[in-house]
Amino acid sequence: MTIQSERTTPAIDLDAAKRAYELDRKHVFHSWSAQAKLNPMTITATDGCYVWDGEGNRLLDFSSQMVNTNIGHQHxxxxxxxxxxxxxxxxxxxxxxxxxxxxxxxxxxxxxxxxxxxxxxxxxxxxxxxxxxxxxxxxxxxxxxxxxxxxxxxxxxxxxxxxxxxxxxxxxxxxxxxxxxxxxxxxxxxxxxxxxxxxxxxxxxxxxxxxxxxxxxxxxxxxxxxxxxxxxxxxxxxxxxxxxxxxxxxxxxxxxxxxxxxxxxxxxxxxxxxxxxxxxxxxxxxxxxxxxxxxxxxxxxxxxxxxxxxxxxxxxxxxxxxxxxxxxxxxxxxxxxxxxxxxxEGMVENAARIGAEVIGPELERIAQRHPSVGEVRGAGVFWAVELVKDSETREPLAPYGASSDAMNKVIAECKSRGMLPFANFNRIHVCPPCTISDDEAREGLAILDAALEVADAAL
The missing domain is CATH 3.40.640.10 (Type I PLP-dependent aspartate aminotransferase-like (Major domain))
Structure with a gap:
C-alpha cells in the first residue's frame, strides 16, 4: 500500500515501513535502550522541517532529530x-x-x-x-x-x-x-x-x-x-x-x-x-x-x-x-x-530572528499560562522548557536521570498532534531546524501549548 502525503511529496510505502519495523526489532540493537522495551518510531520520509512516520503521518520535527539537522531535511x-x-x-x-x-x-x-x-x-x-x-x-x-x-x-x-x-x-x-x-x-x-x-x-x-x-x-x-x-x-x-x-x-x-x-x-x-x-x-x-x-x-x-x-x-x-x-x-x-x-540563505540570521521574535516570546507566554512550566530559556533555535510538579519547590516533573508517566504523556500528546519533540528527563527542548519559518514555529509551539495541559493535569 502506498499513500500520498498532504504536501504531495513524498509517496509513503506503508508495507515497506512495516517490513522495516519488523526487521529492526529482529536485528537492530539500539543505543541507550533496554532492547525488549523499545517501540521505536519508523521514519519513512523527510522534507524540510517535517518527517513522516510508518503510518504515513506527518510530524513537524521540533527535535532536528539529534539536534543536528540544522538546515532541515533533504536540502x-x-x-x-x-x-x-x-x-x-x-x-x-x-x-x-x-x-x-x-x-x-x-x-x-x-x-x-x-x-x-x-x-x-x-x-x-x-x-x-x-x-x-x-x-x-x-x-x-x-x-x-x-x-x-x-x-x-x-x-x-x-x-x-x-x-x-x-x-x-x-x-x-x-x-x-x-x-x-x-x-x-x-x-x-x-x-x-x-x-x-x-x-x-x-x-x-x-x-x-x-x-x-x-x-x-x-x-x-x-x-x-x-x-x-x-x-x-x-x-x-x-x-x-x-x-x-x-x-x-x-x-x-x-x-x-x-x-x-x-x-x-x-x-x-x-x-x-x-x-x-x-x-x-x-x-x-x-x-x-x-x-x-x-x-x-x-x-x-x-x-x-x-x-x-x-x-x-x-x-x-x-x-x-x-x-x-x-x-x-x-x-x-x-x-x-x-x-x-x-x-x-541567511540561515544563521533566521535562527537568531526566529528565536528572538517568535520562539522566545511565545515560550514566555506559554510559561505564564501553564503552572507546570518552571522556566524557559534558550537562544536561536535552541530552547528548553523546564517542567515541574511545583513552581515553588521546583520539583521536576520527572526525576533527574529518568522519565515519568506525566512526561511520557506530554511527549505522546505532542506526537499525536503532529509534532516530534526532543525530551530529556523533565524537559521538552524546542530545537527545530535553522530554516524554520514563522508559521512553522508557531504551529509547533501551538501543539506544545496544547500538550502542556497534560502536564498541568499531573500537578
Missing part, C-alpha cells in the same frame, strides 16, 4: 553535492589531499574565532572530544581533565567519562582522569545565588577552588559545552566564558569548547561561544570541537579546530591518532554545501 543543494562527489570520488585514504576536505577545512576555519586555522576531521562529536583531550594531554604533559556536571560529551570511553549526566554512571570506574565541577545554572543554583551576576561569580570561584584542590600542575584541560545541550540548554551568564578563559590562562590549562550541538547556527550565531564576546573582544578557546550541524548529519562528520600553539606541538613530533574516514570526501562535500547554503 537539495546538499543532496546534489553528495551525489556529485560520489560520482567523482567516493572515498580516499586520509593521507591524500582531496578538494572536498580542503575546502571544508577552509570554510570552517573562516568561521571559528581567533586563529583556529587547522582542522582535524573525525567521524562525529564523541571522537572529536576524544582527540581534543588527547591533544591537550600531549601538549601539556598532564592528565586530569575538568568537565561540568549537567553536560554531555559523547558515548565513547573518554567522552562518556567527561559527560556530567547519568549516562556516565554505568561507564565510570573513576580511573579516567576526569574531575567534575558545577557550572552556572541559576534556576537550580548550587551556589545559593539570586542573580546571574552572583551565579557567574560564585561558579567561577568554585571552578578555581576545584583547580586549586586538584592541583593546577596536574590539569591538562577544561572542556565545556559553550551552551550545554542535552543537559538543559543553560545559557552561560555574562562573563562566565571569559572567566573560564582567564582561569585557563592563569594556570596553563587548555580550554576546549565543545560546540558539537551548539555550533553552526543552532544558537543564532555560527558558534555559541560568540555569545560570550565582550568589549575585550572574542573569546578564543585553544581547541574547538564540532560535528552535527557542520553538515546537518547528512553524512557522519566531526572535527577539532586547533589553535597555532597546540598545532605547533605536533609540527615536528607526530600526532599519535587518526581515523580511516578522517575527512571523508562525501562527508566534507556535504559540509561544504551545508556551510555555503547556510551563508547564502
Amino acid at each position: 537539495p543543494k546538499v543532496v546534489a553535492a553528495i551525489a556529485e562527489q560520489a560520482a567523482k570520488l567516493c572515498t580516499v585514504a586520509p593521507a591524500h589531499v582531496n578538494d572536498a576536505r580542503s575546502e571544508a577545512a577552509r570554510l570552517i576555519a573562516e568561521r571559528t574565532p581567533g586563529e583556529l586555522n587547522q582542522v582535524f576531521f573525525t567521524n562525529g562529536g564523541a571522537d572529536a572530544n576524544e582527540h581534543a583531550v588527547r591533544m591537550a594531554r600531549l601538549h601539556t604533559g598532564r592528565r586530569k581533565v575538568l568537565s561540568r556536571y549537567r553536560s554531555y560529551h559523547g558515548g565513547t570511553d573518554t567522552a562518556v567519562n567527561l559527560t556530567g549526566d547519568p549516562r556516565r554512571w554505568p561507564n565510570d570506574y573513576g580511573d579516567a582522569g576526569v574531575v567534575h565541577f558545577f557550572g552556572p545554572f541559576l534556576y537550580r543554583s548550587r551556589f545559593h545565588a539570586t542573580t546571574q551576576e552572583q551565579e557567574c561569580e560564585r561558579a567561577l570561584d568554585h571552578l578555581e577552588e576545584t583547580i586549586r584542590m586538584e592541583g593546577p600542575s596536574q590539569i591538562a584541560a577544561i572542556i565545556l559545552e559553550t551552551i550545554p545541550g542535552t543537559a538543559g540548554i543553560m545559557i552561560p551568564p555574562p562573563g562566565y566564558l571569559r572567566g573560564v578563559r582567564e582561569i585557563c590562562d592563569r594556570y596553563g590549562i587548555v580550554f576546549i569548547a565543545d560546540e558539537v550541538m551548539a555550533g553552526f547556527g543552532r544558537s543564532g550565531k555560527w558558534f555559541a561561544i560568540e555569545h560570550g564576546d565582550d568589549e575585550q573582544g572574542p573569546i578564543v578557546p585553544d581547541l574547538l570541537t564540532f560535528a552535527k550541524g557542520v553538515n546537518s548529519g547528512y553524512v557522519p562528520l566531526g572535527g577539532v579546530a586547533i589553535s597555532p600553539h597546540i598545532a605547533a606541538t605536533f609540527a615536528e613530533t607526530p600526532y599519535p591518532g587518526g581515523l580511516t574516514y578522517s575527512g571523508h570526501p562525501l562527508a566534507t562535500a556535504a559540509a561544504v554545501a551545508t556551510i555555503n547554503a547556510m551563508a547564502d
Whole structure:
C-alpha cells in the first residue's frame, strides 16, 4: 500500500515501513535502550522541517532529530553535492589531499574565532572530544581533565567519562582522569545565588577552588559545552566564558569548547561561544570541537579546530591518532554545501530572528499560562522548557536521570498532534531546524501549548 502525503511529496510505502519495523526489532540493537522495551518510531520520509512516520503521518520535527539537522531535511543543494562527489570520488585514504576536505577545512576555519586555522576531521562529536583531550594531554604533559556536571560529551570511553549526566554512571570506574565541577545554572543554583551576576561569580570561584584542590600542575584541560545541550540548554551568564578563559590562562590549562550541538547556527550565531564576546573582544578557546550541524548529519562528520600553539606541538613530533574516514570526501562535500547554503540563505540570521521574535516570546507566554512550566530559556533555535510538579519547590516533573508517566504523556500528546519533540528527563527542548519559518514555529509551539495541559493535569 502506498499513500500520498498532504504536501504531495513524498509517496509513503506503508508495507515497506512495516517490513522495516519488523526487521529492526529482529536485528537492530539500539543505543541507550533496554532492547525488549523499545517501540521505536519508523521514519519513512523527510522534507524540510517535517518527517513522516510508518503510518504515513506527518510530524513537524521540533527535535532536528539529534539536534543536528540544522538546515532541515533533504536540502537539495546538499543532496546534489553528495551525489556529485560520489560520482567523482567516493572515498580516499586520509593521507591524500582531496578538494572536498580542503575546502571544508577552509570554510570552517573562516568561521571559528581567533586563529583556529587547522582542522582535524573525525567521524562525529564523541571522537572529536576524544582527540581534543588527547591533544591537550600531549601538549601539556598532564592528565586530569575538568568537565561540568549537567553536560554531555559523547558515548565513547573518554567522552562518556567527561559527560556530567547519568549516562556516565554505568561507564565510570573513576580511573579516567576526569574531575567534575558545577557550572552556572541559576534556576537550580548550587551556589545559593539570586542573580546571574552572583551565579557567574560564585561558579567561577568554585571552578578555581576545584583547580586549586586538584592541583593546577596536574590539569591538562577544561572542556565545556559553550551552551550545554542535552543537559538543559543553560545559557552561560555574562562573563562566565571569559572567566573560564582567564582561569585557563592563569594556570596553563587548555580550554576546549565543545560546540558539537551548539555550533553552526543552532544558537543564532555560527558558534555559541560568540555569545560570550565582550568589549575585550572574542573569546578564543585553544581547541574547538564540532560535528552535527557542520553538515546537518547528512553524512557522519566531526572535527577539532586547533589553535597555532597546540598545532605547533605536533609540527615536528607526530600526532599519535587518526581515523580511516578522517575527512571523508562525501562527508566534507556535504559540509561544504551545508556551510555555503547556510551563508547564502541567511540561515544563521533566521535562527537568531526566529528565536528572538517568535520562539522566545511565545515560550514566555506559554510559561505564564501553564503552572507546570518552571522556566524557559534558550537562544536561536535552541530552547528548553523546564517542567515541574511545583513552581515553588521546583520539583521536576520527572526525576533527574529518568522519565515519568506525566512526561511520557506530554511527549505522546505532542506526537499525536503532529509534532516530534526532543525530551530529556523533565524537559521538552524546542530545537527545530535553522530554516524554520514563522508559521512553522508557531504551529509547533501551538501543539506544545496544547500538550502542556497534560502536564498541568499531573500537578
